[in-house]
Amino acid sequence: MKPAAFDYARPKEWSEAVKLVGAGARAGAGTQSLGPLLNLRLSQPSTIADLRHLPNYAGVIVAGGVLRIGAGTTHAAIEDGAVPGRIGEIMAAVARRIAYRPVRNRGTIGGSLAHADPAADWVAVLPALGGTAIAFGPNGERRLPLTGFVLGIFETALAPDELLRAVEVPVLPATAKWGHWKFCRKVGEFSKATACVLSVPGAKPRAVLAALDGPPLVIEDASALLADPVREASRVVATVEGLSPWRRSVAETALRHAVEGAA
Amino acid sequence: MSKIAITLTVNGEETKVETEPREHLADLLRGKLLLTGTHIGCEHGVCGACTVEVDGVPARSCITHAGVCDGAAVRTIEGFGDDEIMAALREAFAREHALQCGYCTPGMLVTSRDIVLRLPDADEARVREELAGNLCRCTGYRGIVRAVLSVLAERRKA
Numbered sequence: 472m473k474p475a476a477f478d479y480a481r482p483k484e485w486s487e488a489v490k491l492v493g494a495g496a497r498a499g500a501g502t503q504s505l506g507p508l509l510n511l512r513l514s515q516p517s518t519i520a521d522l523r524h525l526p527n528y529a530g531v532i533v534a535g536g537v538l539r540i541g542a543g544t545t546h547a548a549i550e551d552g553a554v555p556g557r558i559g560e561i562m563a564a565v566a567r568r569i570a571y572r573p574v575r576n577r578g579t580i581g582g583s584l585a586h587a588d589p590a591a592d593w594v595a596v597l598p599a600l601g602g603t604a605i606a607f608g609p610n611g612e613r614r615l616p617l618t619g620f621v622l623g624i625f626e627t628a629l630a631p632d633e634l635l636r637a638v639e640v641p642v643l644p645a646t647a648k649w650g651h652w653k654f655c656r657k658v659g660e661f662s663k664a665t666a667c668v669l670s671v672p673g674a675k676p677r678a679v680l681a682a683l684d685g686p687p688l689v690i691e692d693a694s695a696l697l698a699d700p701v702r703e704a705s706r707v708v709a710t711v712e713g714l715s716p717w718r719r720s721v722a723e724t725a726l727r728h729a730v731e732g733a734a
Numbered sequence: 735m736s737k738i739a740i741t742l743t744v745n746g747e748e749t750k751v752e753t754e755p756r757e758h759l760a761d762l763l764r765g766k767l768l769l770t771g772t773h774i775g776c777e778h779g780v781c782g783a784c785t786v787e788v789d790g791v792p793a794r795s796c797i798t799h800a801g802v803c804d805g806a807a808v809r810t811i812e813g814f815g816d817d818e819i820m821a822a823l824r825e826a827f828a829r830e831h832a833l834q835c836g837y838c839t840p841g842m843l844v845t846s847r848d849i850v851l852r853l854p855d856a857d858e859a860r861v862r863e864e865l866a867g868n869l870c871r872c873t874g875y876r877g878i879v880r881a882v883l884s885v886l887a888e889r890r891k892a
C-alpha cells in the first residue's frame with residue numbers, strides 16, 4: 472500500500488523542530504519503523520518533521536565518564552564501532568542483530584527508542600545499560616532515566632512537544648559482563664522475548680526482560696536471578712500478565728540465557 | 735498536497751524531479767525515472783527486493799521517502815555496469831543458479847555486493863545471516879549463498 476498524503480518539513484534548528492512537533496507533526500528520523508506504518512496506513516500524520524538535518528543529531532561525544540550518543544546515530548554506525556570502549560563492544564553486538572544491514576544504514580538509535588515498539592532492541596537494551604535519555608522541549612533539555620523511558624506500546628515519557636535529542640550511557644570497565652539473548656525464528660525479525668543482564672564489578676547486577684507487549688521489565692537488583700536463574704526466571708515471568716504459555720516459556724529461556732551470557 | 739522539488743544523482747547523473755512527500759524512493763525511481771530494475775515486493779522493509787544504494791550504502795527504497803533523499807546519490811541495479819564486483823556477482827549468480835524468476839535478484843545483488851565489500855572474510859553462516867533481509871521464493875538460497883561465497887573466495891585469492 473501507499474501512505475496517505477502528508478506534508479514534509481525539514482527543520483534546521485531544534486527550536487523549530489520542537490515547534491513543529493508541538494503543533495502535531497510526527498518526528499521522522501530514518502523512518503525504518505515509521506515507513507512501514509505509513510505504507511500500511513496504520514499511521515496517518517498530517518506532517519512529518521525530518522530530524523536528520525538538525526545540528527549534532529548524529530555522532531558520539533565522550534565527556535566526564537559518560538558517552539553521549541546523538542539520537543540520529545544509525546545502528547550501522549554503532550555496529551561499525553562508533554561507540555568506544557567496553558560499552559561500544561556491547562552495543563555493536565546488539566546493533567548487528569537489529570533487522571538487516573540496509574535497515575541499519577538508515578534506522579537510528581533515537582528513532583527506535585522514541586518509537587517504543589516493545590519488541591525493539593534498544594528498548595530492551597538501553598534500560599539495562601542504565602543511562603539517561605536527553606529530551607529537548609520548549610524549555611531546553613530535560614534528563615530522563617532510560618529505565619523508565621518506555622511506558623507502554625508506542626508510549627514514552629516524552630511530552631507531546633519534546634524530542635529525543637540523545638542518549639547518555641556510562642563508560643564501562645573492561646571487566647563488565649554482559650548477557651543478551653533474544654528469540655527470533657528468523658534473523659532480523661522482531662523479537663518474541665529479549666533479556667539482558669549487565670554485571671559490573673562492585674555494583675548490583677541489572678537485568679531487563681522485554682518484548683512483552685508492554686514496557687520492558689527492569690530488575691534493578693538481579694542478584695537473585697544470577698544466584699538461581701531457573702527459579703527466579705520463572706518467578707519473574709509469572710509476574711507479567713497476558714502472556715500465552717509459549718511466550719512465558721521463551722521469556723524464561725531468554726532470562727536464563729542472558730544470565731549464562733553474563734557469567 | 736504539497737509537491738517538493740528535489741535533486742538526486744541517480745546512477746551518476748544529476749536529476750531534478752518533483753515528488754510528493756508520501757512518495758517513496760522506489761516509486762519515484764520506477765514511475766518517474768523509468769528505472770524498473772528496482773522491484774517492489776512487500777513495501778514494508780522485510781523482503782529486500784527494493785534494495786538500492788543511497789550515498790554508497792544499501793537502503794530499502796520502499797520505506798525511504800524520495801523527498802528525504804534530496805541531494806543524495808542513488809545507485810540502482812542499472813547503475814553497476816562498470817562495477818567489477820557486480821560483474822563477478824552477476825556471473826556467479828548465473829553459474830550457480832542463484833535466480834529463477836529474477837524478482838529478488840536486483841536487491842539480492844545490491845546486498846551481495848555490500849557483503850563482498852564490507853565482510854571480505856565472511857563464511858557461509860555469516861553470508862546467510864547477512865542475506866536474511868532479502869527473500870527469495872524460488873531458489874532455496876543455496877545457489878545464492880554459493881555465488882556470494884565463490885566471489886568472496888576469488889577475491890581472497892587475488
